[in-house]
Amino acid sequence: MPYSQESLRELHLARAFSSFLRMLNSLFENPVLIILALLVLSCILGLHVLLFQEYIKQERIQGRRLKELERLVKIELGRSQVVENQIELLDRVKSQTADKLELIKLQVTAMKAKEKEEEKKGNSD
Numbered sequence: 001m002p003y004s005q006e007s008l009r010e011l012h013l014a015r016a017f018s019s020f021l022r023m024l025n026s027l028f029e030n031p032v033l034i035i036l037a038l039l040v041l042s043c044i045l046g047l048h049v050l051l052f053q054e055y056i057k058q059e060r061i062q063g064r065r066l067k068e069l070e071r072l073v074k075i076e077l078g079r080s081q082v083v084e085n086q087i088e089l090l091d092r093v094k095s096q097t098a099d100k101l102e103l104i105k106l107q108v109t110a111m112k113a114k115e116k117e118e119e120k121k122g123n124s125d
Contacts, residue, residue: 027033 027037
């Protein structure tokens with residue numbers, strides 16, 4: 001009679017648990033193995049503590065880097081705003097200068113026309 005998948009899985013888990021219990025039983029029979037197992041577990045625990053300390057340290061460093069980056073972004077935004085304001089000011093000055101230059105050209109043209117008119121009057125008299 002074939003076994004179902006579920007019963008095979010349960011059988012496999014029961015065998016694994018049984019072998020684990022046999023391993024623990026043999027471990028507790030020999031005191032050297034107990035000391036060795038405790039030493040291994042304490043080393044693993046120590047390594048985890050070091051790992052968590054390093055993680056916390058790196059997390060703090062990353063937090064500082066992010067704050068510094070935010071500060072630099074704010075500074076750069078401020079600089080960009082200043083440059084934008086200066087560009088707007090230059091555009092206004094350029095426009096005003098072009099208007100004044102056009103006015104000066106018109107005045108010069110009018111003065112030349114007036115001189116020609118006066119020359120014609122002077123020549124007519």
